[in-house]
Amino acid sequence: MCGIIAAIDTNQIPIAREALWHSIQSMSHRGPDGQNLWIDPTGAVGLGHARLSVIDLSGGTQPLLNEQVGCVAVVNGEFYDYEKTRSQLQSEGFTFKTQSDSEILIPLWEKYGTECVHHLRGEFAFALWDYRKEVLFVARDRFGIKPLYYTNHNGRWIFASEVKAIKALGVPIEFNNLSVQLAFTYGLNDTQTLFNGISQLAPGHLMVISGKNVNSRKYWDFNYPEQGHTSNMAFEEAKEEVQRLLLESVALRLRADVSVGIYLSGGLDSEVEHIYRANAERIEPYLNHLRYATMPNES
Secondary structure: OOEEEEEEEOOOOOOOHHHHHHHHHOOOOOOEOOEEEEEOOOOOEEEEEEEOOOOOOOOOOOOEEEOOOOEEEEEEEEEOOHHHHHHHHHHOOOOOOOOOHHHHHHHHHHHHHHHHHHHOOEEEEEEEEEOOOOEEEEEEOOOOOOOOEEEEEOOEEEEEOOHHHHHOOOOOOOEOHHHHHHHOOOOOOOOOOOEOOOEEOOOOEEEEEEOOEEEEEEOOOOOOOOOOOOOOOOHHHHHHHHHHHHHHHHHHHOOOOOOOOOOOOOOHHHHHHHHHHHOHHHHHHHHOOOOOOOOOOOO
């Protein structure tokens, strides 16, 4: 869990460095291992990051700056299986300064543009400023695991992991009475919040801001097969495939340079521990050299 903040003033009004720093500090509980910021020379764009170190503890400081490409980015979350993507990019001539999973974002943006989201696997929310193209690109993971709130306050777009970080940049925060009522009756939808003028970027969505042009779109949704076009996979084969995918999923999430813990609830995921114990040797091909937590034996 980290905290990110990104602000762009479409009226070219400079963003106060002190205000941006205060915004980052308001999320220090999300990132106790370091807080940093970057402000464009024009002053109209600023990005900040509060870091909880998980991968590349000493070298993964953000914001990530790539002067060769002309981009700076902040990421909250993790890109799973990033080493495979990193190796592929290196074989194509891209270079990296750190061992951080977050660093693959900028070369993927350079190669694919907004379509880079289709090459990212994980739970994430990020903001990337391409200062050569003067484009701000933000996106949220497919299921909305990582939060991303935003507002447009007098032409200043602000994106943040928490509403309090938006408030710290001088945006007045007031409860929306209708939203509060809905929250306690039917619940809020993917874009609503409890506050006037504050929205969430919906899961599986991205937004691009270029000058005064703003484009938001869905990049992913569930792909349910049409009736009559479902797979004819046999039950045993389907069971093996589900098990394979669960093992792979668990293995990828164990990649860390710190101690790893597992949190289980009362649903399907509670079966993962049993699957892990019974198939630990089958997980090893997915782990390779990755560090992982050994589950205790059945008593």
